[in-house]
Amino acid sequence: MSDNQPLLRLSGVSFRHAHAAPILNDINLALHPGERVGLMGAIGSGKTTLLHLIVGLLTPHSGQIDILDKPRREERDFWEVRERVGLLFQDPDDQLFCATVQEDVAFGPLNQGKCREEAHQAVHKALALVGMDGLEDRITHHLSGGEKRLVSLATLLAMEPDVLLLDEPENGLDPPSYERIRSLLLSLPQAMIIVSHNAAFLQTVTTRRLRLVEGKVAGAEP
Amino acid sequence: MSDNQPLLRLSGVSFRHAHAAPILNDINLALHPGERVGLMGAIGSGKTTLLHLIVGLLTPHSGQIDILDKPRREERDFWEVRERVGLLFQDPDDQLFCATVQEDVAFGPLNQGKCREEAHQAVHKALALVGMDGLEDRITHHLSGGEKRLVSLATLLAMEPDVLLLDEPENGLDPPSYERIRSLLLSLPQAMIIVSHNAAFLQTVTTRRLRLVEGKVAGAEP
Amino acid sequence: MSCTTHFAGHTVIHRLDPRPRIVATLLFAVFIALDNPYPVLATGLGVGIVLAMLARLPARPLARRLLHINLFMALLFLTLPTTTPGEPAFSIFSLPFSRVGLHLAAMITLKANAIVLAFTALLGTVELSALGHALQHLRVPDRLIHLFLFTLRYLDVIHHAYEDLLRAMKARGFRPRMDLHTYRSYGSLMAMLLVRSLERAERVMDAMKCRGFKGRFLTYRPFDFHRRDAVFCLVATIVLCLCASLRWALPGGPQ
Amino acid sequence: MHITEGVAPASVAAAGALLTAGGVAMGLRAMKDEQIPRAALMSAAIFAASLVIRLPLGPSSVHPVLNGLAGLLLGWAAVPAFLVALFLEALLFQFGGITTLGLNTITMAAPAVVCYAIFNRPLRRCRQKNTAFLLGMAAGVTALLLSFALWAAVLVLSGKSLIVIVKLALIPHLAITAMEGLFTGFVVSFLFKVYPGVFDLPLTREGGVAP
Numbered sequence: 008m009s010d011n012q013p014l015l016r017l018s019g020v021s022f023r024h025a026h027a028a029p030i031l032n033d034i035n036l037a038l039h040p041g042e043r044v045g046l047m048g049a050i051g052s053g054k055t056t057l058l059h060l061i062v063g064l065l066t067p068h069s070g071q072i073d074i075l076d077k078p079r080r081e082e083r084d085f086w087e088v089r090e091r092v093g094l095l096f097q098d099p100d101d102q103l104f105c106a107t108v109q110e111d112v113a114f115g116p117l118n119q120g121k122c123r124e125e126a127h128q129a130v131h132k133a134l135a136l137v138g139m140d141g142l143e144d145r146i147t148h149h150l151s152g153g154e155k156r157l158v159s160l161a162t163l164l165a166m167e168p169d170v171l172l173l174d175e176p177e178n179g180l181d182p183p184s185y186e187r188i189r190s191l192l193l194s195l196p197q198a199m200i201i202v203s204h205n206a207a208f209l210q211t212v213t214t215r216r217l218r219l220v221e222g223k224v225a226g227a228e229p
Numbered sequence: 230m231s232d233n234q235p236l237l238r239l240s241g242v243s244f245r246h247a248h249a250a251p252i253l254n255d256i257n258l259a260l261h262p263g264e265r266v267g268l269m270g271a272i273g274s275g276k277t278t279l280l281h282l283i284v285g286l287l288t289p290h291s292g293q294i295d296i297l298d299k300p301r302r303e304e305r306d307f308w309e310v311r312e313r314v315g316l317l318f319q320d321p322d323d324q325l326f327c328a329t330v331q332e333d334v335a336f337g338p339l340n341q342g343k344c345r346e347e348a349h350q351a352v353h354k355a356l357a358l359v360g361m362d363g364l365e366d367r368i369t370h371h372l373s374g375g376e377k378r379l380v381s382l383a384t385l386l387a388m389e390p391d392v393l394l395l396d397e398p399e400n401g402l403d404p405p406s407y408e409r410i411r412s413l414l415l416s417l418p419q420a421m422i423i424v425s426h427n428a429a430f431l432q433t434v435t436t437r438r439l440r441l442v443e444g445k446v447a448g449a450e451p
Numbered sequence: 452m453s454c455t456t457h458f459a460g461h462t463v464i465h466r467l468d469p470r471p472r473i474v475a476t477l478l479f480a481v482f483i484a485l486d487n488p489y490p491v492l493a494t495g496l497g498v499g500i501v502l503a504m505l506a507r508l509p510a511r512p513l514a515r516r517l518l519h520i521n522l523f524m525a526l527l528f529l530t531l532p533t534t535t536p537g538e539p540a541f542s543i544f545s546l547p548f549s550r551v552g553l554h555l556a557a558m559i560t561l562k563a564n565a566i567v568l569a570f571t572a573l574l575g576t577v578e579l580s581a582l583g584h585a586l587q588h589l590r591v592p593d594r595l596i597h598l599f600l601f602t603l604r605y606l607d608v609i610h611h612a613y614e615d616l617l618r619a620m621k622a623r624g625f626r627p628r629m630d631l632h633t634y635r636s637y638g639s640l641m642a643m644l645l646v647r648s649l650e651r652a653e654r655v656m657d658a659m660k661c662r663g664f665k666g667r668f669l670t671y672r673p674f675d676f677h678r679r680d681a682v683f684c685l686v687a688t689i690v691l692c693l694c695a696s697l698r699w700a701l702p703g704g705p706q
Numbered sequence: 707m708h709i710t711e712g713v714a715p716a717s718v719a720a721a722g723a724l725l726t727a728g729g730v731a732m733g734l735r736a737m738k739d740e741q742i743p744r745a746a747l748m749s750a751a752i753f754a755a756s757l758v759i760r761l762p763l764g765p766s767s768v769h770p771v772l773n774g775l776a777g778l779l780l781g782w783a784a785v786p787a788f789l790v791a792l793f794l795e796a797l798l799f800q801f802g803g804i805t806t807l808g809l810n811t812i813t814m815a816a817p818a819v820v821c822y823a824i825f826n827r828p829l830r831r832c833r834q835k836n837t838a839f840l841l842g843m844a845a846g847v848t849a850l851l852l853s854f855a856l857w858a859a860v861l862v863l864s865g866k867s868l869i870v871i872v873k874l875a876l877i878p879h880l881a882i883t884a885m886e887g888l889f890t891g892f893v894v895s896f897l898f899k900v901y902p903g904v905f906d907l908p909l910t911r912e913g914g915v916a917p
Binding site for chain 3: 714737754761772796890904
């Protein structure tokens with residue numbers, strides 16, 4: 008590991024649902040600037056749970072989460088986290104809840120307290136980044152699968168995050184969209200954690216890869 | 230090809246959605262008793278479409294489908310087909326819709342006109358086959374991903390089909406469930422068409438493999 | 452396939468700002484729904500027809516809508532004149548058709564067709580989420596607007612989920628019959644989709660939180676008011692005034 | 707069972723609009739911003755089902771109405787939910803209409819709220835699957851009978867001679883009511899088994915407890 012401060016660090020984090028076996032058990036993990044970490048594991052191994060813990064959608068049963076040099080415990084602590092750590096959901100239909108692309112991408116910046124003019128510029132910039140500029144007025148549910156994924160990513164980028172958490176960003180895409188997402192992720196400067204089943208994809212996109220097995224981070228793979 | 234009658238035969242079958250390019254173009258394919266055919270191809274290459282055509286959920290644009298020695302054209306023709314050809318959907322959440330495992334597995338037999346007692350026996354037998362006996366009263370929605378896949382398979386087996394069409398049966402399973410599905414498929418007597426992205430899986434499970442490329446069956450692979 | 456599509460197009464009507472279209476439609480509909488003499492209703496129907504032509508509404512879907520309405524109207528024409536007592540206008544097979552009944556049925560039919568045509572031409576041509584935002588600009592409560600927009604956004608998603616499950620049921624040999632098995636199966640389908648909708652609602656809420664939602668909904672869509680919109684307002688005002696003066700000037704109108 | 711455009715005279719339509727405005731205000735007050743997605747998704751599921759599902763009935767088939775179910779799940783929020791659904795139906799299919807929107811909302815949503823008031827609490831206390839089925843069935847039947855009564859009242863207020871339409875609709879409506887009862891019973895008993903907390907949701911709204 009490098010000696011600069013990690014953007015986020017999980018120390019001894021465990022999580023379980025009420026009355027169930029632990030899903031995550033004593034997880035230790037750090038993400039440094041410039042890193043792109045791949046996270047693999049079977050269905051139900053807790054990959055998504057891990058991402059949700061980082062942005063405070065779930066609360067760990069034990070352990071500590073430090074993000075951007077501060078310990079984060081309560082809902083209020085995570086308000087700042089969510090403005091600087093963007094989470095891409097598995098299903099774009101969960102992420103894109105507004106009627107048009109424009110409104111959806113503007114939702115984050117408006118919540119950050121930006122005025123309409125600034126939000127408008129952020130929308131434009133984010134859509135240009137993912138190569139979807141000019142589609143501001145498209146109806147969200149008329150987009151193709153690949154377009155939805157790209158717009159979802161734009162909704163995150165419009166908030167100018169330092170970290171991206173991506174839950175199966177390539178899953179279910181046709182070859183051209185797949186390639187587009189792949190090269191886009193390689194071109195972005197943010198540190199990332201990318202969850203996927205696709206070893207080949209992670210191999211080309213990430214700088215190191217981890218596997219979740221029985222609630223533990225089971226050593227880095229090549 | 231063997232000289233016995235094929236269970237199903239597609240002759241020159243083409244399909245396209247309204248106002249779109251053809252997805253399947255002049256497909257010829259036969260499945261004989263005892264065969265397990267693997268079907269590969271990129272996302273969007275029409276693998277799922279092909280399975281849906283066979284059970285009459287979609288209607289081909291041209292060409293002929295013969296199943297169990299009869300040409301099948303209209304909805305009525307496929308009523309019999311659906312009782313003898315079981316289709317496993319990609320996403321178990323599309324297949325399982327009843328409150329308990331028992332009700333879900335009994336759904337097919339009840340549709341076949343079996344009485345409650347007979348249906349109950351069919352349920353028991355099918356769950357035993359997939360190694361899930363004793364779970365009759367579990368809430369389907371609360372099962373794990375691997376369990377849902379096995380129960381989905383049981384819902385088909387309860388109808389005692391002659392042919393199984395399986396859409397990515399191994400996708401996303403953890404190693405134990407994967408192994409369980411693999412050995413289960415090898416032990417079943419039915420002829421099968423198995424769609425998958427996983428070449429290694431198809432290699433060990435199927436007797437021959439085909440690939441869909443640009444709407445055509447592009448020659449058998451070893 | 453989408454079940455939430457409007458009558459898209461590029462006509463003069465489509466290009467108008469939705470806000471004055473909403474106001475004009477409401478005023479027109481309320482006015483026509485009042486007691487009116489025949490010439491006013493005929494004028495109203497004429498206005499509806501002109502609007503439908505200006506919006507170039509596609510013939511088939513429009514015919515289907517009008518048929519739907521007018522089947523009910525046909526029922527009124529059969530029942531009202533034969534059951535309403537009064538001086539008979541004519542009789543068929545010695546069954547008298549009363550003048551009062553015929554008058555009532557004719558009034559309702561004219562009103563309904565005039566309103567439906569204007570409503571479809573002016574509001575059926577607005578993209579639905581834009582309509583929601585236009586209503587927001589017209590001071591409809593924010594929560595009601597967001598309820599509308601969310602319902603609209605997820606209607607197709609849920610509709611697809613229904614179709615996928617129905618297809619899977621069909622693949623397992625399901626054929627709807629009039630028996631308990633069918634009702635129970637449809638009941639399970641409905642309930643399963645409710646459960647999945649609730650879970651999706653939680654994920655949507657999570658996605659909103661992740662993008663900085665802190666309890667207050669902020670969305671915004673601007674509209675532009677052009678000169679053609681001013682012209683539309685002027686024409687709409689003139690037409691409504693003419694109809695109103697016709698109503699009060701004619702014998703039989705309110706005094 | 708919608709009231710068609712043009713049938714109701716202005717006074718009746720205005721009364722319906724006023725009542726609906728009051729009900730909607732109640733419904734919106736009982737709902738917080740973060741509960742909007744949940745209310746919308748549930749009402750979208752109910753609305754979509756009422757379009758897609760066709761229950762066989764004799765030689766024909768009918769769509770379920772589902773306002774009893776909506777009441778059990780949404781409470782007062784059923785009123786704005788039905789306003790939205792009926793507005794969409796008027797726009798997309800010309801069922802109902804713009805001048806009768808208020809009347810149609812009351813016809814559908816008032817029975818929903820009544821069902822909520824009568825059946826929600828017993829349902830939350832109930833421990834038996836069969837009781838849940840019966841409560842659901844009672845809610846479905848009550849809602850449809852009330853809706854029919856309101857619909858008939860609106861027609862008769864609109865013109866005494868329209869009572870003939872009411873008479874014609876009575877028998878088919880009773881058949882539909884029976885089916886709706888069975889259907890709602892099955893839905894409720896499923897939810898009771900799989901997701902019993904779902905019937906607490908309207909309450910968290912009023913109590914202001916976090917979801």
